[in-house]
Amino acid sequence: MLLQGYGTLLAAGALLTLKVALLSLLAAFVIGIAAASLKLSRQSAAAAIATAYTTVIRGIPDLVLMLLIYYSLQIWLNDWTDSLHLAQIDIDPFAAAVLTLGFIYGAYFAETLRGAFLSVPRGQMDAALAIGMKRQQAFRRILFPQMMRFALPGLTNNWLVLLKSAGLVSLLGLDDLVHAARQAGNATAQQFLFYTVVALVFLAFTTISQLALRPLQRAYSHGVRKAQL
Amino acid sequence: MNRLSRGMIGAMALLACQAYAQDTIRFGVEATYPPFESKQADGKLVGFDIDLGNAICTQLKAHCVWVENSFDGMIPALKAKKFDGIISSMSITTERLKQISFSDKLFNTPAFLAVKKGSQLKATPEALRGKRVGVQQGSIFETYAKKYWAPRGVTVTTYQSSDLAYADLVSGRLDGVIDDAVVLRDAFLSKPNGQGYEMAGPEIYDAAIFGHGTGIGLRKEDIALRQKLNSAIAAIHRNGTYDKLAKKYFSFNVYGK
Amino acid sequence: MMELIHAYWRNYLWSDGYVISGLAMTLWLLVIACTIGFCLAIPLAIARASERSWLAKPVWLFTYVFRGTPLFVQLLLIYSGLGSLRAIQASPLLWDFFREGFNCTIVALTLNTAAYSTEIFAGAIEASPYGEVEAGRAIGMSTWKLYRRIILPSALRRALPAYSNEVIFMLHATSVAFTATVPDLLKVAVDVNAATFMTFEAYGIAALLYLAVTFLLVGAFRAAERRWLAYLQPLHHH
Numbered sequence: 001m002l003l004q005g006y007g008t009l010l011a012a013g014a015l016l017t018l019k020v021a022l023l024s025l026l027a028a029f030v031i032g033i034a035a036a037s038l039k040l041s042r043q044s045a046a047a048a049i050a051t052a053y054t055t056v057i058r059g060i061p062d063l064v065l066m067l068l069i070y071y072s073l074q075i076w077l078n079d080w081t082d083s084l085h086l087a088q089i090d091i092d093p094f095a096a097a098v099l100t101l102g103f104i105y106g107a108y109f110a111e112t113l114r115g116a117f118l119s120v121p122r123g124q125m126d127a128a129l130a131i132g133m134k135r136q137q138a139f140r141r142i143l144f145p146q147m148m149r150f151a152l153p154g155l156t157n158n159w160l161v162l163l164k165s166a167g168l169v170s171l172l173g174l175d176d177l178v179h180a181a182r183q184a185g186n187a188t189a190q191q192f193l194f195y196t197v198v199a200l201v202f203l204a205f206t207t208i209s210q211l212a213l214r215p216l217q218r219a220y221s222h223g224v225r226k227a228q229l
Numbered sequence: 230m231n232r233l234s235r236g237m238i239g240a241m242a243l244l245a246c247q248a249y250a251q252d253t254i255r256f257g258v259e260a261t262y263p264p265f266e267s268k269q270a271d272g273k274l275v276g277f278d279i280d281l282g283n284a285i286c287t288q289l290k291a292h293c294v295w296v297e298n299s300f301d302g303m304i305p306a307l308k309a310k311k312f313d314g315i316i317s318s319m320s321i322t323t324e325r326l327k328q329i330s331f332s333d334k335l336f337n338t339p340a341f342l343a344v345k346k347g348s349q350l351k352a353t354p355e356a357l358r359g360k361r362v363g364v365q366q367g368s369i370f371e372t373y374a375k376k377y378w379a380p381r382g383v384t385v386t387t388y389q390s391s392d393l394a395y396a397d398l399v400s401g402r403l404d405g406v407i408d409d410a411v412v413l414r415d416a417f418l419s420k421p422n423g424q425g426y427e428m429a430g431p432e433i434y435d436a437a438i439f440g441h442g443t444g445i446g447l448r449k450e451d452i453a454l455r456q457k458l459n460s461a462i463a464a465i466h467r468n469g470t471y472d473k474l475a476k477k478y479f480s481f482n483v484y485g486k
Numbered sequence: 487m488m489e490l491i492h493a494y495w496r497n498y499l500w501s502d503g504y505v506i507s508g509l510a511m512t513l514w515l516l517v518i519a520c521t522i523g524f525c526l527a528i529p530l531a532i533a534r535a536s537e538r539s540w541l542a543k544p545v546w547l548f549t550y551v552f553r554g555t556p557l558f559v560q561l562l563l564i565y566s567g568l569g570s571l572r573a574i575q576a577s578p579l580l581w582d583f584f585r586e587g588f589n590c591t592i593v594a595l596t597l598n599t600a601a602y603s604t605e606i607f608a609g610a611i612e613a614s615p616y617g618e619v620e621a622g623r624a625i626g627m628s629t630w631k632l633y634r635r636i637i638l639p640s641a642l643r644r645a646l647p648a649y650s651n652e653v654i655f656m657l658h659a660t661s662v663a664f665t666a667t668v669p670d671l672l673k674v675a676v677d678v679n680a681a682t683f684m685t686f687e688a689y690g691i692a693a694l695l696y697l698a699v700t701f702l703l704v705g706a707f708r709a710a711e712r713r714w715l716a717y718l719q720p721l722h723h724h
Contacts, residue, residue, distance in 0.1 A: 009271075059700035061657075061658035063672060064661055068686065071302070165556070167559055183392075185396075186395070187392075189399060191562075192567035198559050199555045202556055203551065207554060366680050396570070397569075400569040
């Protein structure tokens with residue numbers, strides 16, 4: 001067999017990588033919306049905290065943050081449960097990885113969402129309110145569609161970066177696709193074959209993502225004129 | 230059962246017997262080290278350490294859970310309570326005793342340098358001057374190489390696990406790898422890609438750095454667990470289980486001096 | 487914490503006594519990869535934005551593959567994968583090059599940043615205001631002159647914010663170099679952690695150093711934006 005019996009291991013690893021990526025996306029999106037709203041809020045304390053969060057997190061490599069948070073999370077939780085004399089709550093590696101990735105990429109999502117929100121010309125909102133729309137209506141019919149046009153490329157990009165970052169969880173000891181390929185490659189001395197397989201799997205993931213998101217991007221970009229080169 | 234119920238029962242157990250999950254012992258292992266611990270293609274953990282751990286649990290009538298972790302992250306993970314004991318061919322050294330405690334000795338095997346056949350290299354700093362040697366990060370071999378060889382002009386490179394070092398030895402990036410003699414034999418020299426390689430003497434040993442054998446790594450405060458494990462180790466020696474398991478893998482006395 | 491800094495500060499910053507390590511190595515990787523990547527990206531971007539599909543398609547394939555796969559996997563492919571091929575090991579020239587973890591890392595980082603930069607510059611070129619291009623053609627500029635005088639200066643300015651992002655991503659991306667045994671900043675942190683088991687401190691110091699360099703880069707790019715994108719700055723009150 002081409003994969004020399006390691007097919008099941010690789011498939012299981014690929015599934016795990018995908019699960020980590022999708023769950024982290026959810027976590028990151030939720031944290032991102034919260035942080036973006038805080039940053040745009042009028043209260044300077046909330047905005048300052050959110051700004052500190054996005055600035056610090058985006059200033060440190062995700063790998064370094066992953067290593068830093070992954071071990072510290074459990075130690076801090078242990079200290080907390082110990083001080084309350086509760087039984088230890090175990091964070092399993094999968095959950096720790098998802099929380100870590102979600103926390104890191106929440107900062108990137110926050111910036112994308114905030115940038116998109118600010119990119120819509122102020123006049124649009126003013127005009128909508130002037131013709132008598134309520135705030136909710138204005139947001140839904142005027143602000144949001146235009147915001148999505150600016151946000152989608154950024155969000156697509158954020159998702160792709162997150163997906164590729166999920167390939168690093170093997171360095172946290174998780175049994176993902178890269179870890180499986182490493183074991184298979186080193187055992188059979190055919191690293192080139194197995195890493196090519198990994199690359200192709202990731203390529204498939206990113207291609208499917210882009211294909212799924214392109215119709216959306218096109219729908220939100222109607223009527224924008226491009227130059228003729 | 231949801232997290233809350235589990236947590237409450239755990240809390241009650243804690244109050245009742247002052248010990249976390251007395252029926253389950255979690256051992257941390259990095260399964261890249263045959264014949265002591267390795268992973269088959271189907272994902273099953275096998276090896277001498279695995280068998281010993283399971284035998285100890287049977288002796289204690291406890292349930293064994295094996296948690297995989299990288300070797301260099303083993304001690305922090307133990308302290309973070311990701312598991313209760315380390316069975317991963319971890320040598321009992323004075324340096325490690327500062328951080329954790331150990332059970333009684335499990336086994337003791339020598340260490341050698343693996344080199345390409347015909348390269349005429351010896352395990353001495355003079356012979357290896359200007360050459361590259363690979364070691365596993367966090368291992369006693371790393372401590373040894375960095376202390377005695379690196380200052381004498383040998384390039385010492387560390388790897389997350391020894392199979393990564395072997396891969397670089399095979400591809401020619403390294404001129405030698407220091408590792409446990411039995412592991413060298415089983416993980417590398419007896420495999421197809423290890424055919425052109427051999428062990429070069431002299432035996433690598435330093436009493437201070439190497440200690441006298443491997444043991445189960447434990448948190449310093451888990452005194453009760455240590456006593457239980459030590460009594461189990463003594464029991465499996467007495468009833469012949471240890472010898473039976475050792476004969477499965479080794480033709481020599483692996484318990485050592 | 488203080489003993490850790492006292493014992494290892496030199497490793498973190500520039501050398502472990504034997505080779506360049508730590509921050510110096512990280513910055514060295516960044517400078518080389520970004521410089522070569524930038525030089526490769528401009529011709530590639532022009533080809534990518536071109537209407538001729540025989541020019542655009544191959545470049546598209548290149549950026550598609552390198553942006554669609556993680557840098558970590560690309561590095562593993564070049565370091566472990568190419569290193570395991572008989573063909574590479576047999577040729578002395580190729581082997582001398584790919585034998586070194588440093589070279590493999592540079593190749594992977596360069597190709598990766600070239601792919602992303604190509605897409606950024608191509609996007610900026612495609613976003614050229616159609617009026618400028620028409621005007622240039624109308625007064626009889628050749629294509630070469632058109633690109634050199636009108637399109638590229640304009641496009642590079644437009645691309646500056648996105649490119650500054652890319653450089654910062656590159657800085658962060660260099661942290662995977664430690665898997666190719668290159669002693670960069672993260673590897674020093676991993677080594678210190680293995681030696682002292684003070685995980686939070688070991689990685690925390692590395693994180694702070696990355697943060698500091700990121701801030702410096704952001705500041706530098708902001709100054710560049712003030713100079714080259716001056717026409718976009720908010721008006722001052724006179």
